[in-house]
Amino acid sequence: MEFGDYIRRVRQMHQQQDRGYSLRQVAGRIRVEPSYLSKVERGLAAPPSRATILRLAAVLQTDADCLLAMADRVAEDLCAAIQARPQLMAKLIRAAKDQPEATVLGWIDSAS
Amino acid sequence: MEFGDYIRRVRQMHQQQDRGYSLRQVAGRIRVEPSYLSKVERGLAAPPSRATILRLAAVLQTDADCLLAMADRVAEDLCAAIQARPQLMAKLIRAAKDQPEATVLGWIDSAS
DNA sequence: TGTCATGTGTACTACACACTACACATTTCG
DNA sequence: CGAAATGTGTAGTGTGTAGTACACATGACA
Numbered sequence: 190m191e192f193g194d195y196i197r198r199v200r201q202m203h204q205q206q207d208r209g210y211s212l213r214q215v216a217g218r219i220r221v222e223p224s225y226l227s228k229v230e231r232g233l234a235a236p237p238s239r240a241t242i243l244r245l246a247a248v249l250q251t252d253a254d255c256l257l258a259m260a261d262r263v264a265e266d267l268c269a270a271i272q273a274r275p276q277l278m279a280k281l282i283r284a285a286k287d288q289p290e291a292t293v294l295g296w297i298d299s300a301s
Numbered sequence: 302m303e304f305g306d307y308i309r310r311v312r313q314m315h316q317q318q319d320r321g322y323s324l325r326q327v328a329g330r331i332r333v334e335p336s337y338l339s340k341v342e343r344g345l346a347a348p349p350s351r352a353t354i355l356r357l358a359a360v361l362q363t364d365a366d367c368l369l370a371m372a373d374r375v376a377e378d379l380c381a382a383i384q385a386r387p388q389l390m391a392k393l394i395r396a397a398k399d400q401p402e403a404t405v406l407g408w409i410d411s412a413s
Numbered sequence: 414t415g416t417c418a419t420g421t422g423t424a425c426t427a428c429a430c431a432c433t434a435c436a437c438a439t440t441t442c443g
Numbered sequence: 444c445g446a447a448a449t450g451t452g453t454a455g456t457g458t459g460t461a462g463t464a465c466a467c468a469t470g471a472c473a
Binding site (some may be wrong): 323324325335338340342 | 423
C-alpha cells in the first residue's frame with residue numbers, strides 16, 4: 190500500500206465522523222502547507238520527514254512504526270538501539286527475519 | 302569512538318604490514334578522492350554514504366555493521382527487515398534493548 | 414638529486430530533500 | 444445568495460548530502 194493512499198484513507202475515515210479532519214485542518218495540526226499534504230496524499234510528493242510522519246501518526250491515531258515503514262523509514266529509537274550494540278542487534282534482526290511471528294513473540298514474552 | 306579516528310587507525314594497522322594501504326590507495330579502491338578520505342579520517346567531513354562505508358569495511362576487513370553504527374547509520378537489510386513487519390520488529394528491538402547480551406544470544410540460538 | 418608517492422588545503426558542485434507561498438476553482442451551508 | 448471552507452496547481456526556496464578537482468608541501472628512495 191502506498192503511503193499517500195493510506196493516509197488519505199485514514200484521514201477520510203475520521204472525516205466522516207468529525208469535520209475536524211479536512212485536509213486543511215490536518216495539515217494545520219501537523220504544521221505543513223495544505224498543498225503539500227495534498228500532494229503527499231496523492232503520491233505527487235515523497236513522504237514527509239520522520240518528524241512530520243510522527244505528528245501525522247499522532248493526529249490520525251495510527252501506528253507510527255507502520256506509517257514510518259510505508260515511507261521506507263525506521264523510528265529513531267530503533268536505529269539508536271541497533272547502533273548501541275550493532276553486532277548483537279544485527280544478528281538478532283537477521284535471525285528474526287526468517288522466524289514466524291509466534292516464535293518472535295515468544296522471545297519478547299520471555300523478556301517481561 | 303569517532304568514525305574518522307577509527308578508520309584511520311585500522312588503515313594504519315594494515316599499512317604497517319602492507320604498503321597497499323596508503324590513504325591514496327585505499328581511496329582509490331573505495332572510489333573516492335584522496336582529499337575526501339583524508340577529511341573523513343580527520344573528522345573534517347561527515348562519514349560517507351552507506352555504500353561507500355560498505356566498500357571501506359570490505360577493504361579494511363572490518364565489521365560493516367559496526368562501521369555503519371559509528372556513522373549513525375543502519376544496514377539496508379536490517380531496515381528492510383523492520384519495514385517488512387514493523388510492529389513485530391519494533392516490539393522485538395525495544396524488548397531486546399534492555400536485555401543483557403546473553404539473553405538475546407539465547408533467543409538467536411534457539412532459532413537455528 | 415630528481416622523481417615519485419604521500420597526505421592535505423581550498424574551492425567548488427550537482428542533486429535530492431522537505432518543504433513554503435499563493436493563486437485558483439469548486440463545494441458547502443447559514 | 445454570499446461567505447467561508449475545501450482541495451489542488453504552479454513555482455520557487457533553503458539546507459544538507461556526498462562528494463570532485465586540483466594545487467601544494469613534504470618525505471622516501473633509487
